[in-house]
Amino acid sequence: xxxxxxxxxxxxxxxxxxxxxxxxxxxxxxxxxxxxxxxxxxxxxxxxxxxxxxxxxxxxxxxxxxxxxxxxxxxxxxxxxxxxxxxxxxxxxxxxxxxxxxxxxxxxxxxxxxxxxxxxxxxxxxxxxxxxxxxxxxxxxxxxxxxxxxxxxxxxxxxxxxxxxxxxxxxxxxxxxxxxxxxxxxxxxxxxxxxxxxxxxxxxxxxxxxxxxxxxxxxxxx
Numbered sequence: 559x560x561x562x563x564x565x566x567x568x569x570x571x572x573x574x575x576x577x578x579x580x581x582x583x584x585x586x587x588x589x590x591x592x593x594x595x596x597x598x599x600x601x602x603x604x605x606x607x608x609x610x611x612x613x614x615x616x617x618x619x620x621x622x623x624x625x626x627x628x629x630x631x632x633x634x635x636x637x638x639x640x641x642x643x644x645x646x647x648x649x650x651x652x653x654x655x656x657x658x659x660x661x662x663x664x665x666x667x668x669x670x671x672x673x674x675x676x677x678x679x680x681x682x683x684x685x686x687x688x689x690x691x692x693x694x695x696x697x698x699x700x701x702x703x704x705x706x707x708x709x710x711x712x713x714x715x716x717x718x719x720x721x722x723x724x725x726x727x728x729x730x731x732x733x734x735x736x737x738x739x740x741x742x743x744x745x746x747x748x749x750x751x752x753x754x755x756x757x758x759x760x761x762x763x764x765x766x767x768x769x770x771x772x773x774x775x776x777x778x779x780x
Contacts (some may be wrong), residue, residue: 584647585654590619590627597630597642597655600780605634612638618709620719620738623759629721630655631707638662639707641721642780643772655780656772664703667694667711669751670728670764690729691766708738708749708768721770722746722757728764735767 588596598617605612612634620629620641630642641658664681671692678693678701679685693701704711709719722737737755739746745754750766757763772778 583654585644586646593627593644594619594630597632597780600655601632601640604780605632612636617642618719620721623720623722623757625718631709631719633707633710634662637705639705639710641707641770641772653779656774657778657780658770658772660777662705664705665708665769666701666703667750667752668692668766669694669753670730670766672728672764689731709740712740712747712749712752714740714749717741720746723759724757724765724767725760725762726764726767727762730767736770737765738768738770 585593594617598615601615601617605615614635616633616635618631618633619627620631622628628644630644632640632642634640640662643656643658645654645656647654666678668691670690672690674690674692676688676691676693677685678688681703695701717740720737720739720741722739724735724737726733726735737746737757738749739755739757740749741747742754744756746757747753748755748766750768753766755763755765
């Protein structure tokens with residue numbers, strides 16, 4: 559009984575100390591290279607263990623509209639990807655790095671088209687209705703699903719990767735969204751639909767956005 563009480567006390571002390579240490583950690587304490595190294599180490603530990611379906615991974619920096627490192631991309635081999643949000647500060651209930659999903663998922667390219675309504679069958683056979691999105695289809699009329707990131711599908715290698723935040727004026731089921739993009743002169747290439755867009759921070763627009771979100775739950779921490 560005494561041993562159990564002592565163990566509980568030790569555990570509580572460890573939790574308090576960890577919380578205090580985590581609360582003092584800010585993203586500005588690390589260089590961009592260190593962030594990529596830290597994310598790589600965490601991703602390898604979580605996803606490349608014994609029996610993993612992945613043979614390797616690589617992490618790339620992703621910048622916001624102000625050219626600040628706020629995200630990262632994990633590309634898995636042979637396929638698969640996850641995005642990471644680099645939080646300004648780590649807390650006991652949320653680490654510094656938050657995954658977009660607990661496991662790699664697919665995405666569907668589309669163009670914004672007002673009034674369009676489509677029934678979509680996903681890869682598991684589930685049917686849903688989509689409004690305002692005209693999905694790209696293959697020669698057989700099937701909706702296209704990609705299992706590589708927006709950047710990988712577009713063949714982006716040595717260019718700076720961006721997530722551009724907008725307030726969506728299109729009825730896409732979300733008011734705010736992120737556009738995975740790369741620069742093309744004074745414009746950006748929207749990698750969801752392949753269109754060149756004019757962009758300014760904080761703008762409202764009916765551009766195609768990616769279904770990317772970051773949830774503050776412990777299993778999404780990296």
